[in-house]
Amino acid sequence: MELPEDAADELVEFWTLLDEDRRLLAGKRGASALGCALLLKHYSRHGRFPRSRADLPDAVVEFVARQVGIESDALTSYEWSSRTAEYHRAEVRAHLGFRVATVADQGRLTSWLAANVTHAERRAERGA
Numbered sequence: 001m002e003l004p005e006d007a008a009d010e011l012v013e014f015w016t017l018l019d020e021d022r023r024l025l026a027g028k029r030g031a032s033a034l035g036c037a038l039l040l041k042h043y044s045r046h047g048r049f050p051r052s053r054a055d056l057p058d059a060v061v062e063f064v065a066r067q068v069g070i071e072s073d074a075l076t077s078y079e080w081s082s083r084t085a086e087y088h089r090a091e092v093r094a095h096l097g098f099r100v101a102t103v104a105d106q107g108r109l110t111s112w113l114a115a116n117v118t119h120a121e122r123r124a125e126r127g128a
Helices: 005-015 019-025 030-046 058-068 072-077 083-096 103-116
Strands: none
Touching: 005 030, 005 058, 019 030, 019 083, 030 058, 030 072, 030 083, 058 072
16 A cells, blocks of 8 residues: 555655664664654654653554565564563663653753743733
8 A cells, every 4th residue: 555645755764764863773673673763753753752652653563564674563572562662662761862750850941930831921911
């Protein structure tokens, strides 16, 4: 089945594995490689990790699976809430230069918002 042109463009633009992405996948095989690749590209595209296979369109899974060199149905054995997936998420964050926010980060963000944003909003209902 042929994808509409804009869907094919989106696959290429957002779901193509780059050389640096492939370095992250080095040593991973099968469902582990595919799951990690999908975590990486989904996070890069959406700013969050997929919670399950249901968050990933079939066309995306098939497109990435072809690049990894395995069948897309291998993803059925990837455990999205496993320690391996948790490790993959940590690897992806490090690879992209992100880290999990801390309570201290929340305090700094709240202070920054109070100092730089809320005073500019004059309507009380917008500042709440």
